Amino acid sequence: MLLRAGATTTTTATTIAVTAPPxxxxxxxxxxxxxxxxxxxVEEAELALEEALEELEEVAEEEFEVFVLCKLLESE
Known part of the structure; x- marks a missing residue:
């Protein structure tokens, strides 16, 4: 339970006064x-994410090229 400064609340047998400053x-x-x-x-994080995405795209392109070459070699 949250109470504002200066508020009071009563429990079963006790009254509690909240004395914390507002x-x-x-x-x-x-x-x-x-x-x-x-x-x-946020801007710095956005730039870092964009750079990471560009790197991932480059790696994906390279991996795809390797995949295509492997498939060509398998078919021969």
Missing amino acids: VTAPPTAVVAVLVAVLLAA
């Missing part, structure tokens, strides 16, 4: 920096 929203500047950092990380 949670405040972070300043807009902090959120802006976090968003910028996350966007940069």
